[in-house]
Amino acid sequence: MGLSPILSGMIQLKNLCLSSPIIQSPMAGCTDLAFRLVAREHGMEMAFLEMVSSEALVRGHQKTSNLMKSVEHDRPLGAQIVGCKPEVMGEAARRIEDMGFALLDINCGCPVPKITGPGGGSALLLEPDTTSRIFERVMNNIKRIPVTAKMRKGYVDESGDEAVRIAKIAEESGLAAVTVHGRTRAQGYSGKADWQAIRKVKEAVRIPVFGNGDVASGEDARRLLETTGCDGVMIGRGALGNPWIYRSILSAMAGKETPAKPSLEEVKKTALRHFELELEIEGEKIAVLKCRKILCWYFQGTPGAGEFRNQVNYTHTANQMRRLIEEFGKGTVPFNTP
Ligand SMILES: Cc1cc2nc3c(=O)[nH]c(=O)nc-3n(C[C@H](O)[C@H](O)[C@H](O)COP(=O)(O)O)c2cc1C
Structure with a gap:
């Protein structure tokens, strides 16, 4: 109804x-x-x-x-x-x-x-x-x-x-x-x-x-x-x-039912899109720094968010950031952190 x-x-x-x-x-x-x-x-x-x-x-x-x-x-x-x-x-x-x-x-x-x-x-x-x-x-x-x-x-x-x-x-x-x-x-x-x-x-x-x-x-x-x-x-x-x-x-x-929550794949796709836009607008150095905070918002409350938060602080390049997003939820370690 x-x-x-x-x-x-x-x-x-x-x-x-x-x-x-x-x-x-x-x-x-x-x-x-x-x-x-x-x-x-x-x-x-x-x-x-x-x-x-x-x-x-x-x-x-x-x-x-x-x-x-x-x-x-x-x-x-x-x-x-x-x-x-x-x-x-x-x-x-x-x-x-x-x-x-x-x-x-x-x-x-x-x-x-x-x-x-x-x-x-x-x-x-x-x-x-x-x-x-x-x-x-x-x-x-x-x-x-x-x-x-x-x-x-x-x-x-x-x-x-x-x-x-x-x-x-x-x-x-x-x-x-x-x-x-x-x-x-x-x-x-x-x-x-x-x-x-x-x-x-x-x-x-x-x-x-x-x-x-x-x-x-x-x-x-x-x-x-x-x-x-x-x-x-x-x-x-x-x-x-x-x-x-x-x-x-x-x-x-409009009185309609709430749309379904986005799937993890959709969340990852959107987080990646947000990062690519920051990259285009700000350049690699600033985009990576900004996205250490921004990307955590997307995964908040999802299993693996804590580990993501730890790892994201060790990203320095666009490729590291992309891999971290792509590997989210797969139980893998995308790159070595200290
Ligand atoms: C990090 C941060 C930055 C904010 N910057 C502004 C700002 O520039 N101008 C403004 O009017 N309110 C600013 N706010 C307040 C928000 O616009 C909003 O009024 C507030 O977060 C309450 O809404 P919420 O409980 O839905 O978050 C800021 C809030 C946060 C958390």
Whole structure:
């Protein structure tokens, strides 16, 4: 028996029309170009670059340009800026729009001390006046694309009231939508995401709200939407090494049964594809280093994952990496490790 559909169809954010309200979150060090291309091959529609510092963007840092690498079929793509100075955030926003991104997001959630120390990321939750000025500057400089804000439910306060306050300012400033991650800054990435706090924000504003936190399957997405009444879902860590999550969520939303889990062969094929893309984009040295972490996501929870994790740290060449993936689950030792 099929389940009843919970949300169907498109969502319109200003001039950006998405065929489904499922968005991949920005994740520093994770949602790079290779990740996004694999995800798009598996049904992901809308994604973000990882966050970029507004200061570094305006100063034209090379490292920031590298983080913004994309290709024509990596669309629609949003960019997210982080910072605390209204004039710098406004200038960064103008440049993002000129670069052709489909959406601009303002980071009000990053918990890292390097970002919160000067007053950016989740520290904005405590500074409504500064946040309001940032939104105003950004909106003044953006002509066409939708602007959104992604926030945690609070800095230390558990109630969700800080997110409600910032979401209301976002609405008054003309932002197109907000995303709420149901954890406080104090929680980091641990503990359970509080979906009731997300609901509180949803009930306080009329602009679309995306719920975020602890969505690892189509069933989770379904429960989040039912619990919060949100207009869409933003997927985080649930997509790492799991590009099958997009189809699973789309099926759940359409009231269809969950698609079968991918076979080990399919997982290996996709992990190899991800590695080959990193290789093409980054070159051998960086691709191997990056994939020591990335490939573990694919095999997590599978028998042999522990041994894979040990061995992957001794890979230095593309061929070693390929052999390690190909031999996964066969009980063989692909190459000698110390
Ligand atoms: C390694 C890592 C990097 C992240 N980088 C960003 C970022 O650049 N911008 C952002 O808004 N959130 C970032 N996040 C937060 C996620 O987008 C998401 O809000 C969070 O992981 C909660 O969702 P989840 O429980 O489904 O993972 C990051 C999370 C992780 C684990």
